[in-house]
Each structure stands twice: as structure tokens, then as C-alpha cells.
Amino acid sequence: MVSGNLGSLHYILDHVYAAFVHRTKLSTPFFSRGWGGNKLDLLETMIQQLFPDLGKIQKIPPTSIQPRWRTVWETKSSCLREGTFQTPCDEQLMNALPPESHTARVAFLFPKSVPPQKMACVVHLAGTGDHTFDRRLRLGGPLLKQNIATMVLESPFYGKRRPILQRGSKLLCVSDLLLLGRSTIEESRSLLHWLETEFGFGKTGVCGLSMGGVHAAMVGSLHPRPLAILPFLSPHSAAVAFCEGILKHATAWEALREDAAGQKTSVTLEQVRERMRSVLSLTDVTRFPIPRNPQAAIFVAATDDGYIPKHSVLELQKAWPGSEVRWVIGGHVSSFILHNDVFRKAITDSLDRLEWREPSSMMKD
Template sequence: MVTVNLGILHYVLDHVYGAFVHRTRLTTPFFSKGWGGSKLDLLENMIKQLFPEVIGQGMPPSLIQPLWRTVWETKTACLREGVFQTPCNEQLMSALPPESHTARVAFLAPKLLQPQKMACVVHLAGTGDHTFERRLRLGGPLLKENIATMVLESPFYGQRRPRLQRGAKLLCVSDLLLLGRATIEEARSLLYWLETEAGFGKTGVCGLSMGGVHAAMVGSLHPTPVATLPFLSPHSAVVAFCEGILKHGTAWEALREDAADTATLTLEQVRERMRSVLSLTDVTRFPVPKNPNAVIFVAATDDGYIPKHSVLELQKAWPGSEVRWVTGGHVSSFLLHNDAFRRAIIDSLNRLD
């Protein structure tokens, strides 16, 4: 009789999926146009300035006024879509592609909304999540728990994708930092709108993979306690692109050519530069959220993309936070453990005053 180790199968599934998506020539690799030139320098300086600023007084969210239209409604529920101009400052706006200047959100709530008695969670996009549908399916059943769902379409994704970009494969390293910084500004503004304009009693932010990194940053920077739920996410983009499976989908040769002005760089030197740039996304450098007890990480036991040590580093940096483990890999957990994600959302919101 042959005993099958399910953990190994989940881990292998991640690598098989990764090999198909990232090692074949079916799609272009990440960062095929290089580092992003002066745009990268601008973003590095802006993000370096972010850390002392948030550790001090914090950045107040921007006030936005989304324009809403009703997509459908039933006797009990209503789905609206809204648009608003991204609240990024002039420097960021000039760096963002024009297609990303207008943000889009979907808002799933009861038809007869009583926000003071309800909670709402903003769901952020993982790598490759271009539409609202998957996150609406995750949040839909939570209506029975008096929890509404707001889904943000990321810059560089969906209708906000630049014309020359194919799929989720960002053209430059600077695009990754731009995507993150703009997503954080927009998500914090949506939380502020939910709290001050819509009047929700409790709010939260969650995301899968890359969306989980952004959710952790938003929860850290928001001026009031929010439920913070990073799912299947690392503590830094360094883990994803320099240690995990995505390193096989990165255009290292193009990055080397773009970086070599006068001297020839080795691939190892290029990878070290990538580590240095992406260290700016290290969430352990961000302040501890206002209520760390309302931070729940959900991680997979056999994740080929995100190693366990990365999840535990962030938990250690945020005392009081909780890690919950689901059995599976990155891909299988993404598909099979929505109930665990929903349970974490409910529990995290219950830990808010």
C-alpha cells in the first residue's frame, strides 16, 4: 500500500502551476521592460520617507466621494459599482499610467442598509485578480453575518491596466511599487469613507497573497482600529520575487541589461538590487496596528510561494496578532479554504470595540 503525503502534493501543485504560468513562453515575464528608470528613483525616495512619517504622526486618509450606480438588486441585497479619482498626490499621479487614475469599487450590502449596526470589509486584489467576482463570492455569504463587502480594483489591473501590459505581468519594477502605494492610499480612503460618510460601526481590510501584504500595510497605517486580515501573504515582496516561485517568472536578464550602464553586472548582483528595492515593502518596518488583537493571518502549511518563516516574522513584529494555519498549498488553499477566510473575518471584527 502506498501512503501519499498530502503536504507534498499541495507543495508540488504550487510548483506545477508556477512552472506552467511562469516558466513557459505563453506569457511575458514580470518586469520585461526593466526597473522603471527615474520613476523607480522617485518611488524609492517617497517610500523611504513614508517610514518616519507613519511612525510619528501618521498620514490622515483622503476624503473621496465615489459616484455610484446600481448593478443589480434583490429583495435583500444590492450590488453597486462606484468610481472616484485616486487620492494620490501629484507626484504619484504623474507616475501612474492614465488608465489607473480612476479607481473602481464594487459594494455588496443589504438592500435596507443600517450601517451603524453593520461592518464592512475592503477586499484587496492578489496577483492576477483583475475582476470583482472572486472577492464578491468570498464576501457574499458574510451578508448573513451583517458584514458588507467592498472590492477595490487595483491600479494596473482590470479596466485600470495600461494598454501595453499583458495580463498581470507588470512591465517595470517601479510599477509594483506604484501599484502598492496607490492601493494603500485608495484603501485607506475607502475605509475613511465607510466610517465617516457611510457610518459603518466597524470596518476591516483583507486580501490574498499580494493583497494580503497591502491589507497589512493599510491596517498598520489607518488612524483607527480596523480588522486586518492578510491571507496567504508574505511579510515582504522580497519573499515572493526573490525566494518563492515568482522568481522563475521574473525577467532577470532584462533587468541586468537595464541596470548595466557602464559595468557588466552578474545576475546575483541584479537579484541583490531587487532585494534592496523590494525591502521597502517589508511590513515588519511598519507600525503595529492600533488593535493588534484584531489582526488574523491565515497561512498554508505547504505553501510553495510563501514560506512559513515569512508569516511568523510579521506575527512576531506585531505582538497580539494571531496566525491560523490551513492544510494546503498556495493554489489549493486559495481555492478550497474560503470558509476559513470568512471565519477569520468574522472573528477579527468581533475583536474590535
């Protein structure tokens, strides 16, 4: 067990990091341009209408994609490719997304000279602030020795997909957060479908850290085939992160109040916070279907996480019978830095809980 003082130190580190990154004038806060107007209304309606049909979505094959690949480097034992494809979102979502986010970008690191049916691949989704492929490739790289490939998706609103007016990771509107999540889910499901049907991987999975872990859980819930599901340092809902955790100090509450006051007089900050909780309840993964194989879901959580309270992790574990939580000693920031080996072990253990599939075809160059 960790001593109380050391535990507090990890928690304090989260707050010190957040004070520097989120509470200085170095960057704008989240949602500085308000709720998103008609876009938010559209997304709320779309998502609310989807909830009764999520079980049906779980049974429907994802949209097929055909990424265009280029080889970045290649050795005798492995290869790194980068690819692009048009986001498979429907017309309404495409119109709501910024033009910069219409083209998805992925990196694909895989072992060579191994039959696809004897390989696994995990799709790694971005946490808040992860704009490049590098960190997730470093996490997945050592797994090549165990015949586990890594697919890294660049999130909408991030990296080369970032809107021109957005600075860093700070999304301009609340609607952007819902758009990011919806499009990430669709793109991830299509990538997994491609890995399973075009490349012929025998096992597949999805993982992500923090925000990426929430999306990984959603993808795992909705994918029609059993997956390894690996949410790392993740809440069960974005409402927890922005209304309970440290990110509440990085949110432009006054701008949101002023935006709401333009449509309704005498809006209080408490009413704004309640509105945020209501909107972000749409990201509550406990409202999603139980995955095809919940025993292959492993959550890794930190004992002293200033961003993600413990109860949030346990809520999703309770909703998915047979899933597992593994605790690491640390906070959000320190665990992100120090516990990559624990994350990798969770990936291999989760994949071991899946049956091998027969491939339908090999990858087409």
C-alpha cells in the same frame, strides 16, 4: 496533522501551476522592461523619506473621496453597486501612474434594512492575477447574512486600470510594483474613511490574498482607526515572493541585468537579485507601525505554500504582538481554492475583536 506525502502534493501543485503560468511562453515574465528608470529612483526616495514619518501618517485622516455610484442589482435584502473615484494620490504619484490607472473602480455589496452602526464592512484587495470583482464578491457574499458588507477595489495596473502595453498581470517594470502598492494603500485608506464617516459603518476591516494581503497589512498598519486586518497566504514583504518563492522563476532577471548594465558595466545576476531584495525591502511590513489593534489581525497561512515560506508569515506575527496565525493544510493554489470558509471565519472573528463605533452620517446617494 497532514502526512508528508499529501503535504508534498500541495507543494508540487504550486510548482506545476507556476510552471504552466509563469515558465512557458504563454506570457511575458514580470519586469520584462527593466527597473523603471527615473520612476524607480523617485519612488525609492519618496518611500525612504516616508519611513520616519509613518507613525505620523497613522494619526492623519485619509484623503476624503466621493465615489460616483450606479446600482448593478438590488433585492429586498441586499444591493450591489459599482463606483468610481479619482485616485487620491498626490501629484507626483499621479504623474508616475499610467493614465489608465488614475480612476479607481470599486464594487460594493451590502445588506439593506440594517442600521449602518450595526453593520461591518471589509475592503477586499486584489491578489496577483485578480483582475475582476467576481472572486472577492463570492468570498464576501455569504457574510451578508451576518451583516458584513464587502467592498472590492480594482487594483491599479489591473482590470480596466491596466496599461495598454501590459499583458495580463505581468507588470512591465519594478517601479510599477511600488506604484501599485502606494496607490492601493492611499485608495484603500480613503475608502475606509468613506465607509466610516459617510456610510457610518460600526466596524471596518481590510483583507487580501497573497499580494493583496501585503497591501492589507500596510493599510491596517497606517489607518488611524482600529481595523480588522486579514492577510491571507501573504508574506511580510514582496522581496520574499520574488526572491525566495516561486515567483523568482517568473521574473525577467536577464532583462533586469541588461537594464542595469546600461548604467554600469559587468553587472552579475547575483548583483541584480541583491538589488531586487534592496528595492523590495521597501515593502517590508515589519518596518511599518504596529496597528491600532493588533489583536484584531488574523493571518491565514498554508502549511505547504510554494510561494510564501512559513518564516515570512511568522515574522509579521512577531512584529505585531497579539496577532494570530491560523494554518490551513495545503499549498498556495489549493488553499486559494479550498479554504474560503476558513477565510470567512477569520473575517468574522477579527471583526468580533473590535468595538462598535458610532456613525457620523448615513450614506449619501
